[in-house]
Each structure stands twice: as structure tokens, then as C-alpha cells.
Amino acid sequence: MLNDTYVKYWAPLLNALVQMFEGEVDTSTPQDEHFIEIEDTPGYTTAFNQLVFASNKPTDPFVGSQPKVLLAESLQKLSVRYPGKVQPLIQGGIQGPAVGKLQEYLKAANINNLS
Numbered sequence: 001m002l003n004d005t006y007v008k009y010w011a012p013l014l015n016a017l018v019q020m021f022e023g024e025v026d027t028s029t030p031q032d033e034h035f036i037e038i039e040d041t042p043g044y045t046t047a048f049n050q051l052v053f054a055s056n057k058p059t060d061p062f063v064g065s066q067p068k069v070l071l072a073e074s075l076q077k078l079s080v081r082y083p084g085k086v087q088p089l090i091q092g093g094i095q096g097p098a099v100g101k102l103q104e105y106l107k108a109a110n111i112n113n114l115s
Contacts (some may be wrong), residue, residue, distance in 0.1 A: 006095035011093020072109035
């Protein structure tokens, strides 16, 4: 994971992950806006409609968990596995407000520092 082939992608991906966690939720499109009007669909039958929409609701793998804390804990595990490699990558690659946010994540997970 931290070999020379992938190390150049590591910091930008971590930056993007922090930005995703801290980004605002897009509320510009109403939730029911992306569905097709069934009445306007040619060949519509209720039997077919029941089969298409009969699937189970998707499950959220993060229900009850805190993804930010999970990220901090995973970074700690990675730093234990690769001592002396993770901290320099974070210091050299994380930019802007992501630095402070990452420190907040570590603090929330009761992690003082990374190896």
C-alpha cells in the first residue's frame, strides 16, 4: 500500500476523503426529482413495476459508526504497520483546512500522534 507505485496517490486521496467528509450535502435537487414518471413510460404494466421496485432497501454500512473516527483509527493501524512512513506523508501531502480536520479526527478517536 505504501510502496513507490501508489505513494504518489496517497496524499491526494486522503485530501479528497477529508473534503468529502467536510463537504456540504447537495440539496439543489429534490430527492424525488431523479425518478422517471411511470405514467409517461410506454409499455408500463403494474406487474413489471412491482418486480423492478420490489428490491430491498440498500443497507448503509456506516449506520451507528463514525466514519471520521474510523479513518483516524485506520491511519493509526497503518502507521503501526509502517512506522515512520505515514506521518511524513500526511505532513508533506495534506493541504489547507484538511490538516486541522484530520487533527480533529485523531483527537475524537483519542489518538495523540501517528508513528
